[in-house]
Amino acid sequence: MSLRAPLARILGHGAARDGVGHWLTERVTAIALAPLIVWLLVQLLSLPAPDFRTVTVWIGAGCNPLLLILTVLLACWHSWLGVQVVIEDYVGGFLSRSSALLVSALVHALVASAGVYAVLRVALRGAA
Amino acid sequence: MAERPMSPHLTVYRWAYTMTLSILHRMTGVALAFALLGLVAWLVSASMGEAAFEALVPLLMSAPGKIIAALAVTALIYHFCNGLRHLAWDLGFGYERADARRSAVLVVAVTLIAAAICIYLIFRPDTGAV
Numbered sequence: 001m002s003l004r005a006p007l008a009r010i011l012g013h014g015a016a017r018d019g020v021g022h023w024l025t026e027r028v029t030a031i032a033l034a035p036l037i038v039w040l041l042v043q044l045l046s047l048p049a050p051d052f053r054t055v056t057v058w059i060g061a062g063c064n065p066l067l068l069i070l071t072v073l074l075a076c077w078h079s080w081l082g083v084q085v086v087i088e089d090y091v092g093g094f095l096s097r098s099s100a101l102l103v104s105a106l107v108h109a110l111v112a113s114a115g116v117y118a119v120l121r122v123a124l125r126g127a128a
Numbered sequence: 129m130a131e132r133p134m135s136p137h138l139t140v141y142r143w144a145y146t147m148t149l150s151i152l153h154r155m156t157g158v159a160l161a162f163a164l165l166g167l168v169a170w171l172v173s174a175s176m177g178e179a180a181f182e183a184l185v186p187l188l189m190s191a192p193g194k195i196i197a198a199l200a201v202t203a204l205i206y207h208f209c210n211g212l213r214h215l216a217w218d219l220g221f222g223y224e225r226a227d228a229r230r231s232a233v234l235v236v237a238v239t240l241i242a243a244a245i246c247i248y249l250i251f252r253p254d255t256g257a258v
Contacts, residue, residue, distance in 0.1 A: 045249045052178040079161045115168040118175035
């Protein structure tokens with residue numbers, strides 16, 4: 001018979017308290033992304049030309065910078081959560097799993113900030 | 129890792145095409161993470177000035193570039209449609225086997241039609257986009 005309390009045996013082995021938050025955030029970001037993705041796809045496919053001028057004018061026009069930043073941020077958030085679940089399901093071993101999760105988190109943070117910075121830079125160039 | 133009970137492994141179940149849709153949702157999701165990287169790289173190149181951006185354009189407009197764009201758009205449309213199916217499940221709808229199979233067929237049909245339209249637009253000779 002072990003003298004360890006049942007609580008001590010399960011602590012640190014995952015699935016505590018924040019699972020619902022993760023699940024819910026994945027859904028909330030999905031719902032928020034749905035209209036944005038339709039908007040982005042329609043916009044990209046109807047760009048009249050792929051050249052620098054057309055694209056930068058489009059990025060800066062009207063509400064486009066706002067919608068682009070929202071799309072990039074929500075897509076990165078949603079992607080980070082989804083990739084995390086995939087890593088947790090298929091990557092075994094503490095070290096490789098932790099490294100994969102860390103790399104994914106950092107890359108998603110980098111992509112999110114790069115996207116926001118790029119949109120602002122293009123949009124504000126005209127305003128300055 | 130501590131010893132924990134395992135749920136029955138996937139391979140014990142008889143294959144049903146709804147399982148293919150399930151794994152495709154994951155695969156397209158991971159693929160879209162890379163597509164997002166591509167989209168942001170495109171935005172960053174636009175922010176770096178005309179020379180950097182125009183250097184990328186021939187690459188994007190080449191046949192391989194358009195094929196990758198077509199695959200990404202198809203993955204996006206599939207993940208979008210099947211995502212709506214998942215949201216319906218989350219609200220408690222469509223769990224019956226017949227319903228799940230019908231919604232699977234619907235997702236595949238809508239994806240094929242929408243992707244076909246988008247792929248036509250991508251490969252349309254006189255257009256530039258994507």
